[in-house]
Amino acid sequence: MKRIEFLKTSSLVLVGGIASPFLSCSPKKPQMEEIQAEIRKNWAGNYTYQAKNLYEPTSVEEIQDLVKKLGKQKALGSKHCFNNIADSPENQISTRNLNKVLNIDEEQKTVTVEAGARYGDFAEELDARGFALANLASLPHITVAGACATATHGSGVKNGNLATQVISIELVTPSGELATIDRSHKDFPAVVVGLGAFGIITKVTLAIEDTFQVKQHVFLNLSLDALEANFDTIMSSGYSVSLFTDWTNKNISEIWIKSRIDENPADLGSDFYGAKAATENIHPILGLSAENCSEQMGVPGPWYNRLPHFKMGFTPSAGEELQSEFFIPRENAVAGIMAIEKLNNEISPQLLITEVRTIAADNFWMSPCYQQDSVSIHFTWKQKTEEVLSLLPKIEAALAPFSVKPHWGKLFELDPTTLHQRYEKFPDFLALAKKYDPNGKFRNAYLDLNIY
Template identity: 45%
Template sequence: MSNVVKNWAGNITFGARRRHLPRSVAEVRDLVAAGGPLRVLGSGHSFNRMADTTGDLVDLLGLPRIVEIAADRRTVRVDGGIRYGELADRLDSEGLAVHNMASLPHISVAGAVTTATHGSGVGNGNLATSVAGIELIRGDGELVTLRRGDAGFDGAVVGLGALGVVTALTLDVVPAFELRQYVYDDLPRASLEEHLPEILAAGYSVSLFTNWASEDINHAWFKRTEPMPEGPYFGARPADGPRHPVPGVPADNSTEQFGVPGPWHARLPHFRMEFSPSTGAELQSEWMVPLDRALEAIDAVARVRERIAPVLQVNELRTVAADDLWLSMNYQRASLGLHFTWIADTAAVLPAVAAVEEQLAPLEPRPHWGKVFTQDAATVRGRYPRFADFRALAQQHDPAGVFRNAWLDDILGT
C-alpha cells in the first residue's frame, strides 16, 4: 500500500518506507516478526512524531471489526482498528455505553487508549481507564494478553506504542444513558474566582472555552442528566443559538444543544460523527495540572494571553479523574486539562507553546503525549513516578527495539 503522506492536521509528513493495511492478526504478527522499525498508525490524530518511522507503518483499520459483548454485559472486546463512533453505535443498539468519549468520535479506540486521551468530568477517568484487558503483539511477534490486575498491566495500557501492536482491547461498559447539552455565553472571570469547583462539577461532563480575548470565558458547555435551572448560570447567559467550540465558527457540525435529551454518544462528543469536525488546519497542545490548583493554572495562562491570542483558535478547560496507569497524564492526580487549538503555523505556534509551558511550570504540567509540546524529555519523565518501571516494561516486551523511533528514544531517554 502507498505511503501515508501526512497526519490528520497536515503538520507531519511521515518518513515510512511502506504503509501496510493487514486484514488479520496473523498478518500483523508476520509484519512484526519480520523486524522493525515499525509503528502503528491510528486515526492520524496526533500532532507530533510519535507515530512516525523510517521503517513501516501499520494501519489496523483493515482488521475485521470485533464487538463482542460479554455474557454479563459488563465488558466488550473490540479490535485494534475500530473507532469510537462505530463502537458507540454498536453498543447503544445493545443498550450499553462506554463511560466517556473524547471531543471527536472519529478517533481510534486503541490510539486514544495508548495516549490517555480523554473527555471531561470530575468523576470520569480518561478513556484508558475503561480498559480491562489488552491483547498486543510484542517485538518478537508473539501475541500476549494482559488483564487488569496482572503484573505490568497498569504500565501497558498507556503504552505509547512502545510495547507492541494492540490488536484487541476489552473495555468496561455501562448501561446506556441519556444526556442533555447546554451552552452558556460569557462566563465572568469573577465567577471562576468564587465558584470554579462548583462550575466544573455542574455536569456529567463540563467544558469551558475561551479565545482569551478577555479574562472571561466565551462559552461554558454542560452535559447533564438533569435539566439546567432557568436563566443565567453563575453570571453566564444561556446561548441564543447553537455554538461551535471555536467562537464565531458556524455550529453545523456541533452536537445538539439547548437541553434536548439524547443518547450518550450523541452528546458527550462536541462534534457529530457524520461530519468532519474541521479541515484539520490546526495544531493542538494540552497540559494536565492538579485540579486543586486549577485557578492558579487559569491565572497563569491569563498572564500570557496577549502573547498567545494571535495564534490561538480556542482554549478548552476540562477535568479528568485520577487513575493508576503509569503513563497516564492523570496518574494519581485529579486534573484540569488545558487544551489549546492553535492555527496551523508551527513556527508561529511554538513560541506560544513555550510561553504557556513556562507559566505552568510551577504546577508540574504533564503534556498530552500526542500533541505539540516543547518540554524536554527529561522534564517530562520526571513528572511520572513509575517511568523507570515503564522503561523496563518496554524493554521486556520489545528488547530488539522493533517499535522504536526517534521520538520514543527521546522520551525513554535511550
C-alpha cells in the same frame, strides 16, 4: 532530532511531495493517490510520516507475521496525533482494516473490539444493544487503541481518561507472539497507556454500562472572576463540563454542560454565574457553523451523540489547526488558568480556541493524571508551527510551579529530563519497555527523545 526540527523537516517533505514506496497487505490495494493524500500525513496535515513502508493488514495473523519479519515498525491508528509519536523510521502498520466489534458480553458488561475500531464505529451498535461507554473524547473519529495509548480523555470530575475503560488488551509482541494483558496483570498499568512502546495491540475489551441519555446546555460569557470564585462548583455542574476561551477580555466565551438524564440534574436556568444560556446550537469557536457539532439546547439524546463535541459524519474541530494540551493538579486549576491569562497577548493571536476540562485520577504509569485528579488546559492553534512552538516553552514555564505534564499526542517542548522527573513511575516504565522490546523494534524518534 529536536522537536522543532522534526516538524520543520516534515513540512519540507510536504511541500516537496512524497515519493516513498509503500506496501499493503490488503487484498484490494487502494489507489496510490488516495493513499498518499490520506495516509502519508497526519489528520491535521502538519506532519508527514517519514516511514518508508505502510502496511494495512486485515487479520491478526498478518500482523503477527509482519511484526516478526519487519525491523523498525510502529502501529498507526487514525492519525490524530499532532507530533511524530506514530511514525517509524521504516514501517508503519495501520490498523484501519481491523475495526470490527468482536463481542458484546451483556452479562460481564464488556465490549471487545479490534484495535483499529474508532469509537464512532461501534457506539451506535452498543447503544442499540442497551449499553454505553462511560465517556468519550471531543470527537468519535479516533481509534480505541490509539486513544488509550496516549491517555486521551474527555471531561468530568468523576470521569477518568478513556484508558480507564480498558479491561484487557491483546498485544503482538516483537517476536510475533500474542499476549493478553488484563487488569490483574502486573504490567497492565504500563502497557495500556503505552505510547506504542510495547507492541501492536490487536484487540481491546472495554467496560460498558447501561445506556444513558444526555442533554447539553451551552452558556455564553462567564467572567474569569466568576470562574475563579466558583471553579469546583461550575466543573461539577454536569456529568461532563468544558470551558472555552480565547483569552481575550478575561472571559470564558462558552461553557458546555453535558448532563445525564438519569442523574436528574437540577434545571440550570438561563443565567449561570452571570453567563447567559445560548439560544441556538453553537461551535466552540464562535462564528464557525455549528452544523458538525453535537446537538445542544437541552435536547436529550444518546450518550454517543452528546458526549463528543463533534458528530461522527463530519470533519471535527477547525481542520487546519495544531493542538497542545497541559495537565495540572485540579487543586491548582484556578492558579494555572490565571498564570496562562497573563500570557493572553501572546497566546490570542495564534489561537483558535482553548478548552478547559477535568479528568479524574487513574493508575496508568504514563498517564498525566496518574493518581492525581487533574485539569487540562488545551489550545487549538492556528496552523503556524514556528509561532506556536516558540510559545509553548512560555506556557510550560508559566505552569511549571504546578508540575505541568503535556498531552502525549499533541505538541509540546518540555525537555525530556524534566518530563521524566514529573512521572513517578517513569523508571519502571522505561525498564519494562526495554524488557518487552529489547531490540527497539517499536522505537522511533519520538520515543528516543522523550522516553529512552
